[in-house]
Amino acid sequence: MEKPIVIYTDHIMNRTLCFNFAKGSNSLMCHVNDFKDYSKTIATYGVLRGTLEVIKKVQNFYYIDHGYFNQSGRSFKNKRTKVFNLNGYFRIVFNNFVHNGLGQYPDDRLKKLNLKFMKQKKTGRYIILSEPSETMKKVYNVPKWTDDTIKLVKKYTDRKIIIHNKFSKEPLQVLLNNAWAFVSLQSTAGFMAMLNGVPSFFTDETLKHIGKIKDIEKPIINYNIFNNLAYGQWTLKEIESGEAWENISNNIF
Secondary structure: OOOOEEEEOOOHHHHHHHHHHHHHHOOOEEEOOOOOOOOOOEEEEOOOOOHHHHHHHOOOEEEEEEOOOOOOOEEEEOOEEEEOOOOOEEEEEEOOOOOOOOOOOOOHHHHHOOOOOOOOOOOOOEEEEEOOOHHHHHHOOOOOHHHHHHHHHHOOOOOEEEEEOOOOOOOHHHHHHHEEEEEEOOOOHHHHHHHOOOOEEEOOOOOHHHOOHHHOOOOOOOOOHHHHHHOOEEEHHHHHHOHHHHHHHHOOO
Protein backbone atom coordinates (compact mmCIF):
# COMPACT_ATOMS: atom_id res chain seq x y z
CA MET A 1 0.00 0.00 0.00
CA GLU A 2 1.41 3.36 -1.07
CA LYS A 3 2.20 5.63 1.84
CA PRO A 4 0.36 8.93 1.62
CA ILE A 5 1.68 12.44 1.77
CA VAL A 6 0.10 13.97 4.86
CA ILE A 7 -1.49 17.34 4.12
CA TYR A 8 -1.64 19.67 7.11
CA THR A 9 -3.03 23.15 7.77
CA ASP A 10 -2.35 25.78 10.43
CA HIS A 11 -5.27 24.62 12.61
CA ILE A 12 -4.16 22.93 15.84
CA MET A 13 -6.49 19.93 15.48
CA ASN A 14 -5.40 19.26 11.93
CA ARG A 15 -1.70 19.71 12.72
CA THR A 16 -1.87 17.40 15.74
CA LEU A 17 -3.71 14.56 13.99
CA CYS A 18 -1.65 14.90 10.82
CA PHE A 19 1.67 14.97 12.67
CA ASN A 20 0.82 11.82 14.59
CA PHE A 21 -0.49 10.04 11.50
CA ALA A 22 2.69 10.93 9.59
CA LYS A 23 4.83 9.67 12.45
CA GLY A 24 2.93 6.40 12.75
CA SER A 25 2.95 5.69 9.02
CA ASN A 26 6.43 7.10 8.43
CA SER A 27 5.01 9.42 5.78
CA LEU A 28 6.12 12.78 4.44
CA MET A 29 4.20 15.94 5.35
CA CYS A 30 3.27 18.92 3.19
CA HIS A 31 1.42 22.13 4.00
CA VAL A 32 -1.87 22.41 2.12
CA ASN A 33 -0.73 25.61 0.39
CA ASP A 34 2.38 23.91 -0.98
CA PHE A 35 0.85 20.66 -2.28
CA LYS A 36 0.69 20.43 -6.08
CA ASP A 37 1.20 16.78 -7.12
CA TYR A 38 -2.36 15.47 -7.29
CA SER A 39 -1.21 12.10 -8.60
CA LYS A 40 -0.07 11.25 -5.06
CA THR A 41 -2.12 9.56 -2.36
CA ILE A 42 -2.75 11.92 0.54
CA ALA A 43 -3.98 11.83 4.13
CA THR A 44 -5.50 14.71 6.06
CA TYR A 45 -7.84 15.68 8.90
CA GLY A 46 -11.11 17.47 8.21
CA VAL A 47 -12.49 19.31 5.19
CA LEU A 48 -11.73 22.94 6.02
CA ARG A 49 -8.92 25.40 5.18
CA GLY A 50 -8.22 23.91 1.76
CA THR A 51 -8.16 20.20 2.58
CA LEU A 52 -11.45 19.43 0.81
CA GLU A 53 -10.20 21.07 -2.37
CA VAL A 54 -7.16 18.78 -2.32
CA ILE A 55 -9.28 15.70 -1.56
CA LYS A 56 -11.44 16.45 -4.59
CA LYS A 57 -8.41 16.59 -6.89
CA VAL A 58 -6.52 13.44 -5.86
CA GLN A 59 -7.41 9.88 -6.81
CA ASN A 60 -6.77 8.28 -3.40
CA PHE A 61 -6.95 9.72 0.10
CA TYR A 62 -7.14 8.81 3.78
CA TYR A 63 -9.62 10.92 5.68
CA ILE A 64 -9.28 11.51 9.44
CA ASP A 65 -12.08 12.80 11.68
CA HIS A 66 -13.74 12.13 15.02
CA GLY A 67 -14.61 8.50 15.68
CA TYR A 68 -17.93 6.69 15.87
CA PHE A 69 -17.83 5.88 19.59
CA ASN A 70 -16.03 7.35 22.64
CA GLN A 71 -15.12 10.53 20.84
CA SER A 72 -13.04 13.31 22.35
CA GLY A 73 -15.05 15.74 24.47
CA ARG A 74 -16.61 18.58 22.48
CA SER A 75 -19.13 21.36 22.91
CA PHE A 76 -21.17 23.15 20.24
CA LYS A 77 -22.01 26.77 20.98
CA ASN A 78 -22.49 29.97 19.00
CA LYS A 79 -22.00 28.08 15.73
CA ARG A 80 -18.54 26.97 16.86
CA THR A 81 -17.14 23.63 17.96
CA LYS A 82 -14.78 23.49 20.93
CA VAL A 83 -12.72 20.35 21.53
CA PHE A 84 -11.82 19.79 25.18
CA ASN A 85 -9.23 17.04 24.74
CA LEU A 86 -7.86 14.48 22.31
CA ASN A 87 -8.44 11.45 24.53
CA GLY A 88 -11.11 9.94 22.29
CA TYR A 89 -11.13 7.95 19.08
CA PHE A 90 -10.64 9.16 15.51
CA ARG A 91 -11.84 7.42 12.38
CA ILE A 92 -9.51 6.93 9.43
CA VAL A 93 -11.26 6.15 6.15
CA PHE A 94 -9.85 5.29 2.73
CA ASN A 95 -11.42 7.14 -0.23
CA ASN A 96 -14.49 8.14 1.75
CA PHE A 97 -15.57 10.25 4.72
CA VAL A 98 -17.23 7.44 6.67
CA HIS A 99 -16.88 3.64 6.78
CA ASN A 100 -19.67 1.51 5.38
CA GLY A 101 -19.65 -0.80 8.41
CA LEU A 102 -19.27 -3.91 6.29
CA GLY A 103 -16.83 -6.72 7.10
CA GLN A 104 -16.22 -9.61 9.46
CA TYR A 105 -13.99 -8.10 12.11
CA PRO A 106 -13.59 -9.66 15.59
CA ASP A 107 -15.14 -8.03 18.64
CA ASP A 108 -11.95 -7.34 20.62
CA ARG A 109 -11.77 -3.60 19.83
CA LEU A 110 -15.49 -3.18 20.42
CA LYS A 111 -15.21 -4.80 23.86
CA LYS A 112 -12.48 -2.33 24.83
CA LEU A 113 -14.95 0.53 24.37
CA ASN A 114 -17.26 -0.76 27.14
CA LEU A 115 -20.34 0.41 25.29
CA LYS A 116 -23.80 -0.17 26.73
CA PHE A 117 -26.22 -1.56 24.15
CA MET A 118 -29.93 -1.01 24.68
CA LYS A 119 -32.57 -3.27 23.16
CA GLN A 120 -34.36 -1.92 20.13
CA LYS A 121 -37.29 0.29 21.12
CA LYS A 122 -40.77 -0.94 20.26
CA THR A 123 -42.40 2.46 20.76
CA GLY A 124 -41.62 6.05 19.89
CA ARG A 125 -43.53 9.30 19.34
CA TYR A 126 -41.42 10.93 16.64
CA ILE A 127 -38.56 10.66 14.15
CA ILE A 128 -35.37 12.66 14.65
CA LEU A 129 -34.10 14.28 11.46
CA SER A 130 -30.44 15.08 12.05
CA GLU A 131 -29.61 18.10 9.93
CA PRO A 132 -26.09 18.13 8.45
CA SER A 133 -23.90 21.19 8.85
CA GLU A 134 -23.58 23.67 6.02
CA THR A 135 -20.09 22.32 5.43
CA MET A 136 -21.35 18.75 5.00
CA LYS A 137 -24.12 19.92 2.68
CA LYS A 138 -21.42 21.40 0.47
CA VAL A 139 -19.18 18.32 0.75
CA TYR A 140 -22.01 16.02 -0.34
CA ASN A 141 -23.62 18.58 -2.66
CA VAL A 142 -27.04 18.37 -0.99
CA PRO A 143 -28.06 22.01 -0.35
CA LYS A 144 -31.74 21.07 0.10
CA TRP A 145 -31.11 17.92 2.13
CA THR A 146 -33.48 18.83 4.97
CA ASP A 147 -36.50 19.63 2.78
CA ASP A 148 -35.86 16.72 0.42
CA THR A 149 -35.45 14.23 3.25
CA ILE A 150 -38.58 15.39 5.05
CA LYS A 151 -40.55 14.77 1.86
CA LEU A 152 -38.98 11.32 1.51
CA VAL A 153 -39.69 10.31 5.11
CA LYS A 154 -43.30 11.52 4.89
CA LYS A 155 -43.90 9.14 2.01
CA TYR A 156 -43.53 6.22 4.43
CA THR A 157 -44.71 7.45 7.84
CA ASP A 158 -47.15 9.86 9.49
CA ARG A 159 -45.05 10.23 12.63
CA LYS A 160 -43.96 13.66 13.82
CA ILE A 161 -40.54 14.78 12.57
CA ILE A 162 -38.20 16.74 14.86
CA ILE A 163 -35.28 18.52 13.21
CA HIS A 164 -32.11 18.44 15.27
CA ASN A 165 -28.55 19.62 14.70
CA LYS A 166 -25.44 19.91 16.85
CA PHE A 167 -26.41 23.45 17.92
CA SER A 168 -29.97 22.55 19.00
CA LYS A 169 -30.84 23.45 22.59
CA GLU A 170 -32.32 20.06 23.48
CA PRO A 171 -29.60 17.40 23.78
CA LEU A 172 -29.85 14.48 21.36
CA GLN A 173 -29.54 12.05 24.27
CA VAL A 174 -32.79 13.43 25.69
CA LEU A 175 -34.62 13.27 22.37
CA LEU A 176 -33.61 9.66 21.86
CA ASN A 177 -35.63 8.61 24.90
CA ASN A 178 -38.90 8.86 23.00
CA ALA A 179 -37.72 8.53 19.40
CA TRP A 180 -38.94 5.90 16.96
CA ALA A 181 -36.12 6.38 14.45
CA PHE A 182 -33.14 8.58 13.57
CA VAL A 183 -32.52 9.85 10.03
CA SER A 184 -29.37 11.61 8.83
CA LEU A 185 -27.11 12.12 5.84
CA GLN A 186 -24.07 10.42 7.36
CA SER A 187 -23.93 11.59 10.95
CA THR A 188 -21.98 9.40 13.38
CA ALA A 189 -24.72 10.32 15.87
CA GLY A 190 -26.75 7.69 14.04
CA PHE A 191 -24.59 5.02 15.63
CA MET A 192 -25.14 6.55 19.05
CA ALA A 193 -28.86 6.35 18.34
CA MET A 194 -28.52 2.65 17.54
CA LEU A 195 -26.69 2.10 20.83
CA ASN A 196 -29.72 3.63 22.52
CA GLY A 197 -32.07 1.23 20.78
CA VAL A 198 -33.24 3.71 18.13
CA PRO A 199 -32.96 2.43 14.53
CA SER A 200 -30.96 4.69 12.21
CA PHE A 201 -31.38 5.48 8.54
CA PHE A 202 -28.83 7.24 6.34
CA THR A 203 -29.29 8.89 2.94
CA ASP A 204 -25.57 8.72 2.01
CA GLU A 205 -24.94 5.90 -0.47
CA THR A 206 -22.16 4.48 1.73
CA LEU A 207 -24.55 3.86 4.63
CA LYS A 208 -27.92 3.30 2.92
CA HIS A 209 -27.62 -0.46 3.40
CA ILE A 210 -27.94 -0.05 7.18
CA GLY A 211 -31.63 0.76 6.83
CA LYS A 212 -33.92 1.74 3.96
CA ILE A 213 -36.24 4.65 4.68
CA LYS A 214 -39.09 2.84 2.99
CA ASP A 215 -38.89 0.40 5.91
CA ILE A 216 -38.99 3.10 8.58
CA GLU A 217 -42.21 1.69 10.10
CA LYS A 218 -40.67 -1.78 10.42
CA PRO A 219 -37.06 -1.04 11.33
CA ILE A 220 -34.39 -3.53 12.40
CA ILE A 221 -31.07 -2.59 14.03
CA ASN A 222 -28.15 -4.43 12.52
CA TYR A 223 -25.72 -4.75 15.42
CA ASN A 224 -23.13 -6.57 13.29
CA ILE A 225 -21.68 -3.30 12.03
CA PHE A 226 -20.35 -2.30 15.44
CA ASN A 227 -17.42 -4.74 15.37
CA ASN A 228 -16.44 -3.40 11.96
CA LEU A 229 -16.73 0.27 12.88
CA ALA A 230 -14.61 -0.30 16.00
CA TYR A 231 -11.81 -1.37 13.65
CA GLY A 232 -12.14 1.92 11.77
CA GLN A 233 -11.35 4.21 14.69
CA TRP A 234 -8.17 4.71 16.68
CA THR A 235 -6.76 6.68 19.59
CA LEU A 236 -4.06 9.29 19.10
CA LYS A 237 -1.60 6.94 20.77
CA GLU A 238 -2.48 4.10 18.38
CA ILE A 239 -2.12 6.47 15.44
CA GLU A 240 1.26 7.75 16.63
CA SER A 241 2.64 4.27 17.37
CA GLY A 242 1.86 2.95 13.88
CA GLU A 243 -0.67 0.39 15.10
CA ALA A 244 -3.45 2.17 13.26
CA TRP A 245 -1.51 2.42 10.00
CA GLU A 246 -0.44 -1.23 10.10
CA ASN A 247 -4.04 -2.36 10.46
CA ILE A 248 -5.53 0.13 8.00
CA SER A 249 -3.02 -0.55 5.25
CA ASN A 250 -3.75 -4.29 5.48
CA ASN A 251 -7.51 -4.10 5.99
CA ILE A 252 -8.97 -1.26 3.94
CA PHE A 253 -12.76 -1.30 3.95
